[in-house]
């Protein structure tokens with residue numbers, strides 16, 4: 001008998017066929033994200049579940065006595081209650097590497113869009129506001145090339161962003177991360193910096209750290225005060241890495257110039273969020289990895305991890321905090 005699994009997000013035909021070869025599966029057929037009460041019900045009798053960002057809580061795990069693996073079709077896994085998963089001996093996997101270049105491309109797009117005011121000026125033209133009276137200075141942005149980028153989080157994606165900035169835009173690149181990587185300085189001239197110095201020197205501050213208790217509100221009032229008044233914040237990590245109220249104040253008072261945000265503390269972002277009313281903010285709906293090619297690769301990787309986890313194999317991408325479960 002094939003192991004039972006539940007697929008809690010839409011998947012392609014190819015991925016569905018692959019899972020179907022190895023598992024007896026049921027899938028979420030509704031619109032948008034699966035409601036938590038539905039997921040809670042569906043996990044009761046399965047050995048594996050494929051999700052994207054759905055919170056894996058102690059309460060959910062209590063309902064799922066047969067569950068062996070939660071395969072997350074995303075690289076970030078702040079949605080996992082790691083302690084509860086350890087306690088329930090449930091493996092958690094994610095999808096590293098396959099999205100690095102795509103997310104790095106998006107970080108650069110956000111930086112360019114914010115610095116050169118692309119969405120704002122696109123609206124300006126389309127709304128018929130460009131006319132013979134338009135003063136050219138009204139359309140000015142700021143340069144990106146030959147400026148300084150400070151990257152917070154020099155992991156898989158951070159490194160791809162750094163290389164784009166250094167070699168594509170000839171920027172000076174500083175970074176702050178838990179573990180300095182001296183080889184980056186030797187090979188590419190990408191320089192480790194303490195956080196405060198990085199914030200003081202950077203024209204663009206890019207966030208690409210995991211959301212953890214240590215990085216929650218890493219950027220708050222104090223950090224915005226340390227940034228240049230002309231600097232732009234780019235957040236491609238998770239919304240809660242930034243204290244959004246402090247960001248609103250920093251933008252209102254001109255403490256920083258602008259922000260390019262792919263992620264928000266509350267998603268989908270609420271329409272009354274003041275950030276959405278600000279011209280100097282470029283806002284995107286969490287699309288860092290959202291290209292056809294990359295999402296297909298992520299889903300296939302998530303499916304392979306899922307199948308391995310329920311068929312006695314060793315999933316390739318068990319998150320580091322749960323790897324000890326493989327040894328038991």
Ligand SMILES: NC(=O)c1ccc[n+]([C@@H]2O[C@H](COP(=O)([O-])OP(=O)(O)OC[C@H]3O[C@@H](n4cnc5c(N)ncnc54)[C@H](O)[C@@H]3O)[C@@H](O)[C@H]2O)c1
Pocket residue numbers: 075076077096097099103152153154155156157158176177178179208209210211212214215236237238262263286287288289
């Ligand atoms: N916007 C999106 O769609 C999108 C897409 C992919 C990833 N992400 C986010 O980006 C994160 C990073 O992805 P990755 O694959 O590069 O991960 P990674 O694990 O390869 O790199 C993370 C880096 O952050 C550093 N770090 C951790 N805690 C830190 C701290 N307190 N201070 C400074 N640095 C710290 C680590 O040392 C590591 O170098 C993911 O966890 C996810 O949340 C968002």
Ligand SMILES: O=C(O)[C@H](O)CO
Pocket residue numbers: 073074075076077099288289
């Ligand atoms: O963590 C991730 O992979 C992104 O947020 C995309 O889902």
